[in-house]
Every structure is written in structure tokens, then in C-alpha cells.
Amino acid sequence: MAVTLKLLAERTGKSITTVSRALAGYDDVSEETKELVRRVANELRYTPNFLARSLQKRRSRTISLILPTVGPRFSDPFFSEFLTGVANMAAERGYDLLLSVQAPDEGEMELYRRKVSSGQVDGFVVVRTRRRDPRIEWLHKSQVSFVAFGRTENDADFPFVDVDxxxxxxxxxxxxxxxxxxxxxxxxxxxxxxxxxxxxxxxxxxxxxxxxxxxxxxxxxxxxxxxxxxxxxxxxxxxxxxxxxxxxxxxxxxxxxxxxxxxxxxxxxxxxxxxxxxxxxxxxxxxxxxxxxxxPIYEIGRMVCEKLVRLIAGEELASRSKILEPRLxxxxxxxxxxxxxxxxxx
Amino acid sequence: MAVTLKLLAERTGKSITTVSRALAGYDDVSEETKELVRRVANELRYTPNFLARSLQKRRSRTISLILPTVGPRFSDPFFSEFLTGVANMAAERGYDLLLSVQAPDEGEMELYRRKVSSGQVDGFVVVRTRRRDPRIEWLHKSQVSFVAFGRTENDADFPFVDVDxxxxxxxxxxxxxxxxxxxxxxxxxxxxxxxxxxxxxxxxxxxxxxxxxxxxxxxxxxxxxxxxxxxxxxxxxxxxxxxxxxxxxxxxxxxxxxxxxxxxxxxxxxxxxxxxxxxxxxxxxxxxxxxxxxxPIYEIGRMVCEKLVRLIAGEELASRSKILEPRLxxxxxxxxxxxxxxxxxx
DNA sequence: CTTGACATCCAAAACGTTTTGGTTTAGAGT
DNA sequence: ACTCTAAACCAAAACGTTTTGGATGTCAAG
CATH class of the missing domain: 3.40.50.2300 (Response regulator)
Structure with missing residues (x-):
């Protein structure tokens, strides 16, 4: 049914390894072969299986945003714009955005933990920070990548973006x-x-x-x-x-x-x-x-997401945190x- | 590092198969063994690897919502409430929500296609339907599960929720x-x-x-x-x-x-x-x-999501579509x- | 003692990738 | 003729599950 590397290997007469490496651009594959593989891949509209790839690479290229809602319903005029900023930047960098909604109760930390240990996501955007924030304490302690929109009182030095x-x-x-x-x-x-x-x-x-x-x-x-x-x-x-x-x-x-x-x-x-x-x-x-x-809420969304992507990629951030100037x-x-x-x- | 079935198997002295089946509740595993496995799984805080499971089951328990933004920024007061409805229902049914932002251009259909063929998502919530909607035509033709918020002009009979x-x-x-x-x-x-x-x-x-x-x-x-x-x-x-x-x-x-x-x-x-x-x-x-x-936008979000989850599970929908009564x-x-x-x- | 039924368990294959650790072939150098 | 190198390729293992198709042991019935 689905177009897999196996099928491409059959059609091109090459091995699965070679097909994989051809598409990834390794230079132990000849130019001709690369060309051939690419052509056939295009013809058959091959799309890599995201799950198999993530499983093997131990990277899902997905970031999570868990929205701490108060009631079942909420309406935050900020939200759509912030989210659009995050989602747009994520898309630009080839990341996906997994959105969850969870009240700030006992279940909250469990949700964070599960998202990480199930291998589902590579990092978190944390919003609506609280004075003492268990999410940030846990993420920091567990060495999980994250960037917050807003600060906390505990002095742990973590990456965030906030307005003064x-x-x-x-x-x-x-x-x-x-x-x-x-x-x-x-x-x-x-x-x-x-x-x-x-x-x-x-x-x-x-x-x-x-x-x-x-x-x-x-x-x-x-x-x-x-x-x-x-x-x-x-x-x-x-x-x-x-x-x-x-x-x-x-x-x-x-x-x-x-x-x-x-x-x-x-x-x-x-x-x-x-x-x-x-x-x-x-x-x-x-x-x-x-x-x-x-x-500048859209921009803040973009900045938060960009920092996070950098962090996940293991880059050193020039500045871990950024406090924006307010404008009257x-x-x-x-x-x-x-x-x-x-x-x-x- | 991570706690896997393999580790549980070692610790309990059982096979991987048995551990897996014990946790899944099959009745070809003795009560004692189930108890043992559950205990050890809890102690070690075992979380199934989402990617491996989805790969094997060919079901990701994830639904996608691709937001057709016009400009890079947009602000829809509806959006946060609708999304909360969808996300809450998804969570109740054990589904995750993958959010993307994509302008309605050539890239749009490609994004839908890729999300499906990469095995990333099981179905779609389609919003802001258009008179003739290429998304709906494609999803319908490709037999992908989806539910729309809003109708279209083409008479294809597809599941949707809308207000009259x-x-x-x-x-x-x-x-x-x-x-x-x-x-x-x-x-x-x-x-x-x-x-x-x-x-x-x-x-x-x-x-x-x-x-x-x-x-x-x-x-x-x-x-x-x-x-x-x-x-x-x-x-x-x-x-x-x-x-x-x-x-x-x-x-x-x-x-x-x-x-x-x-x-x-x-x-x-x-x-x-x-x-x-x-x-x-x-x-x-x-x-x-x-x-x-x-x-009732929050409720609509919930209804759309519930229909979708049903559809994915292969249940027959009592009514494919629902037109809500407006209230002055x-x-x-x-x-x-x-x-x-x-x-x-x- | 054999047969069948049942309860309990498990090895191996499969899902679709990427990575590891090679092999094969051709040609150059000595 | 031999060794070395480089280019091009690939089999197998690995990622962590679930499923398939048995295997094993026990006990009761005949």
C-alpha cells in the first residue's frame, strides 16, 4: 500500500541502505544512483514514514505546548496570535507542534513526563508561568529542552522570553x-x-x-x-x-x-x-x-520557538533569556x- | 536509559511478549504475572514508546488541524475556544492534537498529503471551509477520516458540523x-x-x-x-x-x-x-x-472532534452531519x- | 498410557527507518 | 603480481512495540 524504502529499492534495483543514503545525500552513493533514486521517489510520491524515522533517530522533530486552562472553556485573545507565531516558526524549522490542554493540577506534571518518555516530543514551550512553577522545576531538573514565555521566582537560570x-x-x-x-x-x-x-x-x-x-x-x-x-x-x-x-x-x-x-x-x-x-x-x-x-505577541511566539529549536539542536544560545522593551x-x-x-x- | 519492555522483561524474568500482553490485559497471562508486571512497570515508571507503538499499530492516535491563515498574523476570537473544545475532547478520548499553520496555497494540499502518508496522523479537523474546497475533495477521494466545521458547495456527503x-x-x-x-x-x-x-x-x-x-x-x-x-x-x-x-x-x-x-x-x-x-x-x-x-463554539469543537474520533475508530456515525440551531x-x-x-x- | 483441553508462556517476525561495519570492484602505485 | 586506496554498494542490527504461531506443562477423561 504505502510507498516505502523497500519498494523504492525494488524499483531501482538497489538496496534499502543505498536508497536511504541516496535520499539523505551521503557521498558514498554515486551521482547517477542518487539521480535515479530521486526520480523514482518523486514518481511514486515517496514520503518517509515519520514514526519509523523518529523511532530510529530518537528525535521526533515535534515540540509540545501544554495549555494550562482554568475552566473547560477559556478565551484568550493573545492565544491565537502567540500560537500562530510559534506554529509558523516551527514550520519554518521543520518542526511540528503538538497541542494539549491540561488544567494545572496533579495530572499536569504527569502529562509532561509522559510526552517526554514516550519519545513523542523533543521539547516544550511553557506558557503562563507561575511564581513557583513545578513545570519549570521539573523540566530543568530532567534536562528536557524548553523555553518559557514569562519568568518565575525561583532563580534557576532557564531560557525565557518576557516583556518588562x-x-x-x-x-x-x-x-x-x-x-x-x-x-x-x-x-x-x-x-x-x-x-x-x-x-x-x-x-x-x-x-x-x-x-x-x-x-x-x-x-x-x-x-x-x-x-x-x-x-x-x-x-x-x-x-x-x-x-x-x-x-x-x-x-x-x-x-x-x-x-x-x-x-x-x-x-x-x-x-x-x-x-x-x-x-x-x-x-x-x-x-x-x-x-x-x-x-509584540506574534514575534514573541516566534522568538520562543526559535530559541527552543536551537536548544534542541544543541546550539549554544547567545542569550538564554530575552526581556523585551514595552511600548506605551x-x-x-x-x-x-x-x-x-x-x-x-x- | 529509557525504561522499555526489554528492561521490564529482564526485571520480571518474563519474556517481552508476556510483559507486553500482561500490560495490555490479555487473558493468556496469569493473574499473578499481570500483577507482577504491573508492579514493576509502576516502580520503574514505564511509559510505552509512542513511536514504536504507532509504527507497529499503524495508528498514531493523533489528529491534525491545519489552520488556513491568511496573513502571517491573524486573530480569531473564535479560535481559542474552538481549539480548546477540540483539544479537550481529544484528550478525553486519548488522542493528541497536531497543529499546523498553512496559507491556502499550493503548499496546502501537499501538507495534508504528507501528514497522512508519513503516518503521523489518523485524521483531520477541517476549519474555515470554502465554497469549493480542495481539501475536502482530496480527503474524501483519498478516504482519509475527517470532519469539517462548516459546509461546502459540492454535494459530496461528508461529515460536518455547522450552524444554520x-x-x-x-x-x-x-x-x-x-x-x-x-x-x-x-x-x-x-x-x-x-x-x-x-x-x-x-x-x-x-x-x-x-x-x-x-x-x-x-x-x-x-x-x-x-x-x-x-x-x-x-x-x-x-x-x-x-x-x-x-x-x-x-x-x-x-x-x-x-x-x-x-x-x-x-x-x-x-x-x-x-x-x-x-x-x-x-x-x-x-x-x-x-x-x-x-x-456554541466550544461545544462545536467538541462535537467535531468526537465525530472524528468515532470515524477513525470505524464506528458508524448515527448522523454524518449536524446543523445546529442558531439562537438570537x-x-x-x-x-x-x-x-x-x-x-x-x- | 494416551489423548485432548487448557493455561501459560515465548521466539520470531513485522512495522519502516537509519546506522554500523563491512564487501566488492577497479584502478593506481610499487 | 601484489598491495593500497577509493568508490560504490549492501546485509544486518537497531530503535521499541505488537502480533503471529506456536511450545510447554498440567490435569482430567478415556
């Missing part, structure tokens, strides 16, 4: 303080995720740098979803002394906040400032467009500068 | 006409995608059912992105006789339209009605919340009923 969240949120803070905001609320999320901590730190640094007390930041819990941004904001509005600026730790929560504000008739941009973080596609088209920090995108959700001066003038 | 777009958009049409709208614009996209055609048909049917001329629908080109919804709407607003309702063929375009309307100071809901299709998470939190058609979600982007009556009263 501290600096990013400092930029947001500076921007808001520059616009005159003093009463700031921060829409947070479970502190298990380290990047949230980074972002809050950045905001605190900006406060401190301007002689303001970082303790004055009003911190509200959330879980990164629009819904939780909405709910947190509703509770804020019932307060006697509501903040003049709402700093959300991601865009989704910022959009939820804006939704609550609209509902209450509070005008975003003039009555209150709202900022996000991530610059998801929706941010630009929100109403009003959202001031936020841009993360000023839109009108904090009031445009023009508006500010108008207000000052009026 | 005609009916969905008819519901939207009825709703708008019931609210008194007559001048309707439709934000379309390249007609290569069949579902867009279905949706337009539904709108036409609603018009015709109420004695209105379907030809009166003003159709504007687009490409399913917010940006194109925005641009189409801007061009509409420059018109002398702008429509009273904008029907977008998906939510993203509807959000782009709303963004343009806000910018021009047109009030969505009272001055003009806007509708979407899909019910992405953002729709609920838009300003105003978007009236749209709900698609009325929010306030067309004006709330209360508002309507207020207007009437004033």
Missing part, C-alpha cells in the same frame, strides 16, 4: 500621574501569576518616583476576564471616593471596566481614565480606544492631551 | 424589520467563504417574507476584521441616504462598525441599529452590548424594546 512588565506599568503610571491623576485603582488577579506582580510593582515605582505613597493604590482582585473587570469596577463606583484612574492589569479587564463605566453613565476619558496592558486587537477599536502597553500606546481612554488642555482652559 | 447561518440571519432580519428598519446595509466578506453567503441569504429571506425587496440590501465588501467593518461604515456615513441598520456578517466587523459610528457621534441603538453574528465574548461587553447570533441574543445595539416604545410615545 515593571517598566511597562511604570510608563502607564508616569503617564497617568503626568495627567494629574492621584487616586488610582489597580485591577489585579491571583498573584500566582508573576507578571501581575511585576505590573503592580511598576505602578508603585511610578508613584514613589513622584513622591506619592504606593500604599494609596487601591487594589481590587480579579481573574483577567472582562467579567471580573466589570464587577470590580461596579464595586468601585459604589464607593464614596472613587478613583480618578483605573489601571487594569490586562486589556480584557480594562474593557470590562469601561463597560461598567458606560453603564453607569461615567464618561471614560473625561470623567475617569482607564488603562490596559497587552494591546490586544480590540483595544484599538474600543470606545474610546484604550491606552495600553503593546506586547497612548489612545484616548485617559483623555487626549488636547482634551486635557481644553478642560484646563475651560 | 441562513436561519440565524433570518432571525436577525425579522428582529430588525420588526423594529421598523427598512434601509439595511450588509457588511460582507469575500464570498469564497460559504457561510457569508448563507448569512446574506437569510437576511434576504427575511426581507422577502415581509414583502420587501431583497435587492434593496446594500452590500459592502469586507474581510471579517474590525478594521474592515470600520472602513465600510465610514464609507456608509458619507452617503446621502445612510441605512438605519447595519448587519455585519460577524461580530468583529460589527464592533468595527460601532467604533466608526461612535467616532462620528452617531448613537448606536437609537440613531442606528447594529447587529453581529457569532456572539464572541466581547459582544456582551461592547458599548452598547451587541445584538447577535450565538454559536437581543442586547441593546438595536435599541431596547423599552426605548422603542418610549420613542413611539414621545
Amino acid at each position: 512588565g515593571v517598566k511597562g506599568m511604570r510608563l502607564i503610571g508616569e503617564h497617568l500621574i503626568g495627567l494629574g491623576h492621584r487616586r488610582i485603582a489597580f485591577l489585579s488577579s491571583p498573584s500566582e501569576l508573576l507578571f501581575v506582580e511585576h505590573r503592580l510593582d511598576g505602578l508603585r515605582q511610578a508613584m514613589a518616583a513622584h513622591g506619592l505613597d504606593p500604599e494609596e493604590i487601591r487594589i481590587l482582585p480579579g481573574d483577567l476576564t472582562q467579567k471580573s473587570g466589570y464587577e470590580a469596577t461596579v464595586s468601585l463606583l459604589d464607593d464614596t471616593n472613587p478613583p480618578s484612574a483605573i489601571v487594569a492589569c490586562n486589556d480584557l479587564m480594562a474593557l470590562g471596566a469601561m463597560s461598567a463605566l458606560h453603564e453607569r453613565g461615567v464618561s471614560v476619558g473625561s470623567d475617569i481614565a482607564v488603562t490596559g496592558f497587552d494591546d490586544i486587537p480590540m483595544a484599538e477599536h474600543a470606545h474610546p480606544p484604550l491606552t495600553t502597553i503593546h506586547q 500606546i497612548v489612545r484616548s481612554s485617559c483623555g487626549s492631551l488636547r482634551k486635557q488642555s481644553e478642560q484646563a482652559g475651560g | 447561518g441562513v436561519k440565524g440571519m433570518r432571525l436577525i432580519g425579522e428582529h430588525l424589520i420588526g423594529l421598523g428598519h427598512r434601509r439595511i446595509a450588509f457588511l460582507s466578506s469575500p464570498s469564497e467563504l460559504l457561510f457569508v453567503e448563507h448569512r446574506l441569504d437569510g437576511l434576504r429571506q427575511a426581507m422577502a417574507a415581509h414583502g420587501l425587496d431583497p435587492e434593496e440590501i446594500r452590500i459592502l465588501p469586507g474581510d471579517l476584521t474590525q478594521k474592515s467593518g470600520y472602513e465600510a461604515t465610514v464609507s456608509l456615513l458619507d452617503d446621502t441616504n445612510p441605512p438605519s441598520a447595519i448587519v455585519a456578517c460577524n461580530d468583529l466587523m460589527a464592533l468595527g462598525a460601532m467604533s466608526a459610528l461612535h467616532e462620528r457621534g452617531v448613537s448606536v441603538g437609537s440613531d442606528i441599529a447594529v447587529t453581529g453574528f457569532d456572539d464572541i465574548p466581547m459582544a456582551e461587553h461592547a458599548h452598547p452590548p451587541l445584538t447577535t447570533i450565538h454559536q 441574543i437581543v442586547r441593546s445595539s438595536c435599541g431596547s424594546l423599552r426605548k422603542q416604545s418610549e420613542q413611539a410615545g414621545g
Whole structure:
């Protein structure tokens, strides 16, 4: 049925070894023979059996990405773009991408272990890193190739790509303080995720740098979803002394906040400032467009994957880790500068 | 290094055959031996080599999803949820998911072919079906297992899951006409995608059912992105006789339209009605919340995957295809009923 | 004592590659 | 005539499973 080396050997009158080596381009095969083999291989549309090859080479040219979902359903606007970056780079380098979904529980580590010891994958892309991350500890200890998107608290030196969240949120803070905001609320999320901590730190640094007390930041819990941004904001509005600026730790929560504000008739941009973080596609088209920090998420996906492929190939990485510079995108959700001066003038 | 059947055989003093059959639960192995083998396998943390097993069984227990991206980057809010559905069901059934990204060009079919003939995957999930879809033609002809999300024009009877777009958009049409709208614009996209055609048909049917001329629908080109919804709407607003309702063929375009309307100071809901299709998470939190058609996208992912797994296992499918009933979600982007009556009263 | 049935086990082949460790042949050098 | 080298080739082993087709031993029935 399938076209195998055996068939090619019969058709060319050569041995399986020779056919194999001809296709692989070894120079102990004559030019004529190579030509012949290639021709017949093309005619019969020969495709090497991936399983047999991987079994023998003990390399599967496959990388794994295990998505730590919380509920059964989740919706991360980042996800598709990051994944496309990873998948595109993987394809360019001749790798395949095996995707799994697994809640961060007891089963999680077992899944990692099995993927490795079954010979299925050569390495991992780790996403949504946690403060103390058992995945990274295990992968590091087991000497399995991996690259993370995000950092952890344990000081183990492992390869990762991340955006400088501290600096990013400092930029947001500076921007808001520059616009005159003093009463700031921060829409947070479970502190298990380290990047949230980074972002809050950045905001605190900006406060401190301007002689303001970082303790004055009003911190509200959330879980990164629009819904939780909405709910947190509703509770804020019932307060006697509501903040003049709402700093959300991601865009989704910022959009939820804006939704609550609209509902209450509070005008975003003039009555209150709202900022996000991530610059998801929706941010630009929100109403009003959202001031936020841009993360080049597609590029990050590519970088993570490229590092991983290098690692698997045994190359030395010039730099194990890379922290990207954040970029402040000023839109009108904090009031445009023009508006500010108008207000000052009026 | 790795724990193999050979090692287990040595440790238990049995043959490789017996160890293999013990673990597989055959009843030509004594209970004691099974117990012994299981114990040792657990102690040594034996994991079957996936590649060797698949090679021998000629089944990889892996399904493939090849994402037909347009540009290098894309952002589909559906994607993450659909994929999670597929991946979750795959995991439940003991399957893995291999993800690739490939533009719909010459390379596309070659990729499908290679995945099959390399023995890498047992079947495919096909997404974003096109009117005449070479992927489906080829898979059908080659007798490869696959399930599609969406239909095609060619009448080949293949398994798919889809939402009844005609009916969905008819519901939207009825709703708008019931609210008194007559001048309707439709934000379309390249007609290569069949579902867009279905949706337009539904709108036409609603018009015709109420004695209105379907030809009166003003159709504007687009490409399913917010940006194109925005641009189409801007061009509409420059018109002398702008429509009273904008029907977008998906939510993203509807959000782009709303963004343009806000910018021009047109009030969505009272001055003009806007509708979407899909019910992405953002729709609920838009300003105003978007009236749209709900698609249970996570469930669809699960259904598609389950059908595929069944097909691969050689089970007869009770129903090869499934067309889901659409559900109209009325929010306030067309004006709330209360508002309507207020207007009437004033 | 033979036969058959049954329970338990296992050697070898197979899946399709790549790698190892050769062999064969022709021609050059001495 | 002999050895050496280089070019071209290939048989067999290996990767780790599962399956095929027995083999062996025990016990009961005849």
C-alpha cells in the first residue's frame, strides 16, 4: 500500500541502505544512483514514514505546548496570535507542534513526563508561568529542552522570553500621574501569576518616583476576564471616593471596566481614565480606544520557538533569556492631551 | 536509559511478549504475572514508546488541524475556544492534537498529503471551509477520516458540523424589520467563504417574507476584521441616504462598525441599529452590548472532534452531519424594546 | 498410557527507518 | 603480481512495540 524504502529499492534495483543514503545525500552513493533514486521517489510520491524515522533517530522533530486552562472553556485573545507565531516558526524549522490542554493540577506534571518518555516530543514551550512553577522545576531538573514565555521566582537560570512588565506599568503610571491623576485603582488577579506582580510593582515605582505613597493604590482582585473587570469596577463606583484612574492589569479587564463605566453613565476619558496592558486587537477599536502597553505577541511566539529549536539542536544560545522593551500606546481612554488642555482652559 | 519492555522483561524474568500482553490485559497471562508486571512497570515508571507503538499499530492516535491563515498574523476570537473544545475532547478520548499553520496555497494540499502518508496522523479537523474546497475533495477521494466545521458547495456527503447561518440571519432580519428598519446595509466578506453567503441569504429571506425587496440590501465588501467593518461604515456615513441598520456578517466587523459610528457621534441603538453574528465574548461587553447570533463554539469543537474520533475508530456515525440551531441574543445595539416604545410615545 | 483441553508462556517476525561495519570492484602505485 | 586506496554498494542490527504461531506443562477423561 504505502510507498516505502523497500519498494523504492525494488524499483531501482538497489538496496534499502543505498536508497536511504541516496535520499539523505551521503557521498558514498554515486551521482547517477542518487539521480535515479530521486526520480523514482518523486514518481511514486515517496514520503518517509515519520514514526519509523523518529523511532530510529530518537528525535521526533515535534515540540509540545501544554495549555494550562482554568475552566473547560477559556478565551484568550493573545492565544491565537502567540500560537500562530510559534506554529509558523516551527514550520519554518521543520518542526511540528503538538497541542494539549491540561488544567494545572496533579495530572499536569504527569502529562509532561509522559510526552517526554514516550519519545513523542523533543521539547516544550511553557506558557503562563507561575511564581513557583513545578513545570519549570521539573523540566530543568530532567534536562528536557524548553523555553518559557514569562519568568518565575525561583532563580534557576532557564531560557525565557518576557516583556518588562515593571517598566511597562511604570510608563502607564508616569503617564497617568503626568495627567494629574492621584487616586488610582489597580485591577489585579491571583498573584500566582508573576507578571501581575511585576505590573503592580511598576505602578508603585511610578508613584514613589513622584513622591506619592504606593500604599494609596487601591487594589481590587480579579481573574483577567472582562467579567471580573466589570464587577470590580461596579464595586468601585459604589464607593464614596472613587478613583480618578483605573489601571487594569490586562486589556480584557480594562474593557470590562469601561463597560461598567458606560453603564453607569461615567464618561471614560473625561470623567475617569482607564488603562490596559497587552494591546490586544480590540483595544484599538474600543470606545474610546484604550491606552495600553503593546506586547509584540506574534514575534514573541516566534522568538520562543526559535530559541527552543536551537536548544534542541544543541546550539549554544547567545542569550538564554530575552526581556523585551514595552511600548506605551497612548489612545484616548485617559483623555487626549488636547482634551486635557481644553478642560484646563475651560 | 529509557525504561522499555526489554528492561521490564529482564526485571520480571518474563519474556517481552508476556510483559507486553500482561500490560495490555490479555487473558493468556496469569493473574499473578499481570500483577507482577504491573508492579514493576509502576516502580520503574514505564511509559510505552509512542513511536514504536504507532509504527507497529499503524495508528498514531493523533489528529491534525491545519489552520488556513491568511496573513502571517491573524486573530480569531473564535479560535481559542474552538481549539480548546477540540483539544479537550481529544484528550478525553486519548488522542493528541497536531497543529499546523498553512496559507491556502499550493503548499496546502501537499501538507495534508504528507501528514497522512508519513503516518503521523489518523485524521483531520477541517476549519474555515470554502465554497469549493480542495481539501475536502482530496480527503474524501483519498478516504482519509475527517470532519469539517462548516459546509461546502459540492454535494459530496461528508461529515460536518455547522450552524444554520441562513436561519440565524433570518432571525436577525425579522428582529430588525420588526423594529421598523427598512434601509439595511450588509457588511460582507469575500464570498469564497460559504457561510457569508448563507448569512446574506437569510437576511434576504427575511426581507422577502415581509414583502420587501431583497435587492434593496446594500452590500459592502469586507474581510471579517474590525478594521474592515470600520472602513465600510465610514464609507456608509458619507452617503446621502445612510441605512438605519447595519448587519455585519460577524461580530468583529460589527464592533468595527460601532467604533466608526461612535467616532462620528452617531448613537448606536437609537440613531442606528447594529447587529453581529457569532456572539464572541466581547459582544456582551461592547458599548452598547451587541445584538447577535450565538454559536456554541466550544461545544462545536467538541462535537467535531468526537465525530472524528468515532470515524477513525470505524464506528458508524448515527448522523454524518449536524446543523445546529442558531439562537438570537437581543442586547441593546438595536435599541431596547423599552426605548422603542418610549420613542413611539414621545 | 494416551489423548485432548487448557493455561501459560515465548521466539520470531513485522512495522519502516537509519546506522554500523563491512564487501566488492577497479584502478593506481610499487 | 601484489598491495593500497577509493568508490560504490549492501546485509544486518537497531530503535521499541505488537502480533503471529506456536511450545510447554498440567490435569482430567478415556
